[in-house]
Amino acid sequence: MIELVVLDMAGTTIEEHGAVYAALGDAAREAGATIGAADVQHWMGADKETALAGLLRTGGRPEPAPETVGAAFDRFRTLLAAAYGARPPEPIPGAADTIAQLRASGVKVALTTGFTRDVAEPLLASLGWQNGVVDAVVCSDEVAAGRPAPHLIHRAMERTGVFDVRTVLSGGDTVVDLVSGHNAGAGEVVGVLTGKLGRAELERHPHTHIVPGVADIPGLLRDRARA
Known part of the structure; x- marks a missing residue:
């Protein structure tokens, strides 16, 4: 689970x-x-x-x-x-609903980033995501090393009280997102196609799934639960 x-x-x-x-x-x-x-x-x-x-x-x-x-x-x-x-940032289509759906089902959600906290906070505030929308936000200046090191994921586990990395799904749109999830030992490492890289490029790196976007993650979890 x-x-x-x-x-x-x-x-x-x-x-x-x-x-x-x-x-x-x-x-x-x-x-x-x-x-x-x-x-x-x-x-x-x-x-x-x-x-x-x-x-x-x-x-x-x-x-x-x-x-x-x-x-x-x-x-x-x-x-x-x-x-x-x-040109202000905006949520990826389906992202806000996905986060809300996951949390409503009892799954915790953390955001991680290669930004420092002083860059990340205004970005989150511009979307209205700074007050309890997710369970934790971990920034690059809060760990010993950013991606592809596993530390952002492990710090997110620490902040959300999750002990077993096999119960973690890590998702991202870049190669270092996938490698970081693999290095962390995440139970699921999911590449999404909403960034600059296509399926063929992401598939060359460690992953369990490649999906069009984060809106597909709840379906992955339902399939995993039925397996």
């Missing part, structure tokens, strides 16, 4: 129109990185400071100085805020 569903935010439960992808790439390029779309996609879902450091190393460049990464991260936050102001 699944006790906890842990879901990524941007691209999985929140449609932010590619703003994270664009802001991350622009911030890295402004800091001197020579990168393409595939380089940025490689780091999607990861902690954003880690991602920027990785992008700045692209092409065999030396390890960037901490202050360079910090400045790039500040620029990323500025670019992202401007993008969200111009």
